[in-house]
Amino acid sequence: MEATPPWLRDALRFALTATASTKAPWWAHDYDAFKAAGGGDLVDPDDPGKDPRFRKLVEAILFSRRFLNTYNLVLLGVLLIFTVWHWSEKIVLHRRKRRIASTTKGDDETAHEEEAEAWSSSSSTIEGNATPPDTTAAKKIKEADETSPLLPSQRPPRVTRSVVWRPYYKLKSVLQYQPRPIPVVNKTLPTNAVSLLVLAWIGLNIFYNLYRMPLSFMYLFVFADRCGIIFITNLPLLYLLAAKNQPIKLLTGYSYESLNIFHRRVGELVCLEAFLHFLGMVAVWYGMLRHLGFTLARFIFNRVVLLGLAALIAYELIYFTSLGSFRKRWYEIFLGLHIVLQVAGLVFLWFHHHTSRPYVGISLAIFLVDRLVYRMWLKSSTHPATLEILEDDETLLLSANWEVDTKKSAVLAKNMTQGWKPNEHIFISVPSLSRKHGIQSHPFTIFSAAPTTSTQDGQGRHAWFSLLIRAQSEPGFTHSLLRHARASPNPTTQLRIRLDGPYGSSHALDLLESSSTAILIAGGSGIAVAYPLLYALLQPSPTDPESTFRSQRKVKLLWITHSLDHRLWIPEDKLKELEDWGLDVLITPPTALAGRPDAGGIVREWVEEEDVHGNARSGVVVSGPDGLVRDVRNTCAELIWRGRHVDVQVEKFGW
Known part of the structure; x- marks a missing residue:
């Protein structure tokens, strides 16, 4: 770089090694005292450290380094908010569960006598959809007197809440709503709450990109440098969200699959920041270095630039192979490239820039501990x-x-030998x-x-x-x-x-156990999500076999299958066992024969018939295709808007 001016050459070299703790390469106290006394810039052509252009670039570079240190503090503050929110919610759900249990305990004498009437096979008014036929309902009709209405009210009176709580329900409904997919590309959108959180995080990064960034060509290098710093600052977050074993679940209750949407957005942003960093450096070469005899080949094959270009290619390939179209078609290739390219990208970054090494070290540690210590050993x-x-x-x-290993300690991690x-x-x-x-x-x-969590007759669990x-x-x-x-x-x-x-995560089960009406919606193989939850909700206690019949919680299942054969995924005796324990099940005709049912309308009917007076609380868990999930979620959002106590949880359907 002999052809470059001394001040520019020194500024570029300074940017390669400067950290947040680096001091300015001149006598800062003398310079500050001179300026405080009203003096101008210290200009000395023989000393580039006193050149005002060099000073401005160095000050901007150092500010970026120190300013970006606050980014992770902001993220820790957000994590603290979600941690408090999660544990407050856990306390609320635990109290609701205890309240339901105490109600159950007080009604022991009457509940056992009315158990045959309390649980019907299906309460839906849709003819021919109950499986098996509703014999209990037929008995009720037989015993009804002539004054009983032939049909129940199809839509209970509209529930209105107090003026104080009305804004809360409106806001909750709007945040829960899931917009339609993006036209043309058919991109599925998350709920408004998730979208707003993602937009807030993107806005935070834009703020860190542009704060105190003069819009002049001389500061183009500083902008490119800051893009690179934002890229490496986000790396630990990217790898933390990707890890299957990480502390965020313990703190916030969100498991890695729930955080996957944020992992993808972070990945997209870091790839964009890396690309902007590269474009900015190319622009610096084109606008400054090229005129001073610095050829493009010399620029690209410079050791620092070449390593950075290799890291850029690695992360851009990760992005393109992570797109849904590629991932679904070549999932195994996606998995292999994801691992190889991540390690390669981190290695290139380590040697590319001195400032990146603390962030690269943390990211690599997260990756190796998750992959080697947990996934290949402990779990x-x-x-x-x-x-x-x-x-x-x-x-x-x-x-x-x-046989479940009840002796093995699960302090660090729990694997399948200890159950699930x-x-x-x-x-x-x-x-x-x-x-x-x-x-x-x-x-x-x-x-x-x-x-089961308890042992019987002194024997171990199986x-x-x-x-x-x-x-x-x-x-x-x-x-x-x-x-x-x-x-x-x-x-x-x-x-x-x-x-x-x-x-x-246990959030779905916690939500259902704390609700007076538990509703599960399964689309196709989404029954794999619903069945274990149903079993946990309805299984009698080993010490009290009649416990489920005394429960005041209603448990309902809507299962939508594509063909008749899919109905056999759950053996008849297993489904009958759940019904004997109190399950109200509705299996609609196969969609291949009858088309898609109105899942949202069924959920609305179930919630309203159990919440006539507006005091009951319904918990809804849905697992299935995107269309079913959106229909059920938006139906729940509509019910919340009208003041109903409804909580909905979507369980991941595919990765």
Whole structure:
């Protein structure tokens, strides 16, 4: 860089090593005293450190370094707010659950006598949709006198809340609403609450990009430099949100899959910041260095620039291979590239810029601890399993069982040998398929009920584990698994599996247990989410087999299937067992024959018939395709707008 002016050359070199604690490369106290006395700039052509242009660039560079230190403090403040919010909500849900339990305890004598009337097979007025037929309802009609109305009121009186609480319900409804997908690209949007949070975070980063940034060409280098700093400052957040094992779940209750939408937005922003950093540096070369004899080849093949360009390519490739169109078609390639390119990008960044090393070190530590310590060691377990093809010839049932290890400590992590909780999921690897499947892991919701938390007759607990796997189009893990099962001469195929988990949040179960009416909506294989929750809600206590019949909580299930064969995913005896325990179930005709049902209308009817006086609280959990989720969520938002006590939780359907 001999051809560049001394002040510019020194400014560029200074930017490569400067940190937030770096002092200005001149006698700062003499300079400040001179300016305080009313003097002008110290100009000395023989000393570039006293050149005003050099001073301005150095001061701007140092300000960016120190200013960006506050970014993580802001994020910690936001995390603290969500932590307080989460634990306050936990306390509220716990009190509601105790209130329901105390109501149950006080009604023991009358509840047992009325148990046959309290639980009907289906309360829907839609003819022909109850499965099995509603014999209890028929008994009620038979015993009714002539003064009883033939049909209940289809729409109870509108509920109105006090003026004080009305703004709260309006705001909650607006935040819960999920807009339509973006036209043309058909991009699914989240709720308004999530969108506003994402926009607030983007606005925060724009503020850090532009605050005290003069709009002049000389400061283009400073802008490009700040884009690079924002990129590396966001790296720990990016890797933390991607980690399956991280402290955010403990603090806020949000598991990694709930945070995935934020992980993707952070990934998109850091890729944009890296690209702007590169464009800014190219503009500096074109506008300044090129005129001083600094060729493009010399600029690109400079060691610092070349390493930065390699890091940029690595992260841009991560972005493009993470797009939904690529991820769904080549999921295994996406997984492999994600790991290789992340490590490569961090290595290139480490050598690219001295300032990046603390952030790169933290990010790499998060990545390695999550992958190696937790996922491949503490949370990993191996089990023999069986694989069976179900009646539709496209769905697999993978099953295994083992004695639950109640002696092993779960201070650091809990793996599958110690059981799991309702609605949790795992990552599965099947080395017997091929070498590549031995190192790949794929997420699935656990279909079977969680092992009970108590032991009976002094015996240990036993885990009955199963996964419901819908084979997708070729190529892919599920299709390979289906092909492996079809090639077996026996109806059930023996294989060995490695499980990484369990993972997930208990928020859905907490919400349902704290509601007087628990409503679960399952679309297709979303029943894998609903069934364990139903079992946890309705299973009688080992010490009190009649406990579920005394409960004042209504439990309802709407299951929407695509074909008749899918109905067999849950054996008849298992569904009958849940109904005997009090489940009110509605299985609509297959969508392949009758089209999509009005899921929102069914939810609205169930909520209103159980909340005639406006005092009941309904909890809704939905798992299924995006269209079903949006319909149910917006129906709940409408009910909240009208003052109903409704809470809704969406469980992840696919990754």
